[in-house]
Amino acid sequence: MQATAALDSESERIVQAALDNLLSIAGSGRPGSGPAGEDEEASSAMTKIVVAHRLATIRHADIIAVVNDGRVVEQGTHAELMQRGGGLYRQLALAQDPSAAEGYAIAAAAAPAPAATA
Numbered sequence: 001m002q003a004t005a006a007l008d009s010e011s012e013r014i015v016q017a018a019l020d021n022l023l024s025i026a027g028s029g030r031p032g033s034g035p036a037g038e039d040e041e042a043s044s045a046m047t048k049i050v051v052a053h054r055l056a057t058i059r060h061a062d063i064i065a066v067v068n069d070g071r072v073v074e075q076g077t078h079a080e081l082m083q084r085g086g087g088l089y090r091q092l093a094l095a096q097d098p099s100a101a102e103g104y105a106i107a108a109a110a111a112p113a114p115a116a117t118a
Helices: 009-024 038-045 078-082 088-096
Strands: 064-068 071-076
Touching: 064 078, 064 088, 071 078, 071 088, 078 088
Parallel strands: none
Antiparallel strands: 064 071
16 A cells, blocks of 8 residues: 555645655755755765655656566656556556646657668
């Protein structure tokens, strides 16, 4: 069960904002966080792994890995995964939020180039 599943909407929004802040700026040069810029460098060098069922939790991640039956079946940004027409991530996103596809065109597979004739 998702940790925020039992929260009301306002509490979930607060938790999500805190998580977004933690993942995006672990250090910001704030007082007590080390010399300015030092923590930002350390933060950008850190790998953070988030396991989530609610896709809104990971929407802004640099890389999203979709795991199905113990295997990574898709990988990319939210935008890249939303453009894959038959992708599992897109299906899950639409199941959670039917308006999630707005603004994302499905990328068509490139057709093979015609063979050159002599």
